[in-house]
Amino acid sequence: xxxxxxxxxxxxxxxxxxxxxSEARLEVLGTLVRAGDQGLTIGDIQSxxxxxxxxxxxxxxxxxxxxxxxxxxxxxxxxxxxxFPRLEALAGYILKECCADEIGNCGEHHE
Numbered sequence: 001x002x003x004x005x006x007x008x009x010x011x012x013x014x015x016x017x018x019x020x021x022s023e024a025r026l027e028v029l030g031t032l033v034r035a036g037d038q039g040l041t042i043g044d045i046q047s048x049x050x051x052x053x054x055x056x057x058x059x060x061x062x063x064x065x066x067x068x069x070x071x072x073x074x075x076x077x078x079x080x081x082x083x084f085p086r087l088e089a090l091a092g093y094i095l096k097e098c099c100a101d102e103i104g105n106c107g108e109h110h111e
Contacts, residue, residue: 012067013093016050016086019066024051029068032082039072039081 008016020026031048032040040048046056060080064067067086072079 007096008089008093011015013090016065016068016090016093019063019068022059024049024055025063027051028056028059029082032069032080033084033087035081037081037084039070039079039092041077045080 011016017098020029027049028045028051031045036043040079042053042056042060045051045060046053051059060069062070064071070083072080072081
């Protein structure tokens with residue numbers, strides 16, 4: 001079973017939210033989300049974000065360690081992809097208790 005299909009514990013959620021807690025990392029992750037399952041090489045991300053290579057490498061490492069980015073080596077290139085199941089788990093974590101204390105109208109915020 002994929003570990004990202006289980007609900008996140010608070011520590012995992014905190015790590016994920018911390019990873020996207022900088023504008024630069026959020027920009028990198030957004031770029032990968034827009035690219036979809038095909039992913040992007042580091043050079044492609046660099047050209048789309050105008051980030052220096054060393055800065056980009058730092059942010060990718062941080063995102064990867066939080067499980068938000070997956071990397072695959074293909075020949076001499078490294079393909080980076082958004083880890084969609086992990087991102088969905090992160091979004092689900094913050095929304096799982098939506099309206100839990102509210103009487104009636106639960107689900108109104110989800111439409």
